[in-house]
Amino acid sequence: MEALSTKPKTKNVITTIVRSRRFRVLVLVALAFYCVFYIATIYRSEADSTGLLTGGGKSLTQQGHSGHAVVDGEGEPMMVDDDQDVPETPIVKLERRIQGLIDQNRVMVFSKTYCPYSAAAKKLLKTYTNDFGLLEVDLESKGDDIKKILTKITHGHSTFPSIFFAGESIGGRDKLQAIEDKHDLRGRLDALGVKMLQ
Numbered sequence: 001m002e003a004l005s006t007k008p009k010t011k012n013v014i015t016t017i018v019r020s021r022r023f024r025v026l027v028l029v030a031l032a033f034y035c036v037f038y039i040a041t042i043y044r045s046e047a048d049s050t051g052l053l054t055g056g057g058k059s060l061t062q063q064g065h066s067g068h069a070v071v072d073g074e075g076e077p078m079m080v081d082d083d084q085d086v087p088e089t090p091i092v093k094l095e096r097r098i099q100g101l102i103d104q105n106r107v108m109v110f111s112k113t114y115c116p117y118s119a120a121a122k123k124l125l126k127t128y129t130n131d132f133g134l135l136e137v138d139l140e141s142k143g144d145d146i147k148k149i150l151t152k153i154t155h156g157h158s159t160f161p162s163i164f165f166a167g168e169s170i171g172g173r174d175k176l177q178a179i180e181d182k183h184d185l186r187g188r189l190d191a192l193g194v195k196m197l198q
């Protein structure tokens with residue numbers, strides 16, 4: 001018969017640490033810091049997307065229902081209450097100006113004076129009408145910002161010209177020429193209600 005060992009059993013170190021009060025307190029403190037960091041990150045992300053922290057650059061303002069919709073960098077709409085004080089930054093003013101030009105003109109062309117594709121698109125439109133809006137982006141002081149705004153509005157069309165029919169992007173000169181090649185351009189322009197040339 002074996003004698004019972006009087007040696008104390010060695011405790012599992014991990015079990016001892018996990019059961020200790022200090023470990024539990026450290027875990028709670030770490031969770032609290034994580035929650036604070038997570039909430040601060042969400043707040044900063046929302047503030048950046050509405051331009052509250054960075055002065056704009058991530059929002060494209062459009063009119064909405066009860067408030068106004070702000071479109072973030074990925075083109076996803078976010079509702080902003082009209083009562084909320086959103087600062088009118090230069091980029092937001094420029095976004096509103098560009099969107100206003102698109103909304104106010106049945107046909108709107110964003111062009112560059114030296115661009116041969118822009119020249120070809122304007123020449124093609126002028127065979128049917130002179131009734132279209134035109135902004136020569138290279139003559140504007142914030143031409144690079146206008147290009148970024150147009151790329152965002154068109155979901156990726158970043159070249160010139162950038163042409164809009166009734167607020168919708170149709171693309172550039174190649175798309176305009178494709179409509180003409182199908183003999184649809186005159187009809188599309190007429191349907192938009194622009195003043196046609198005789």
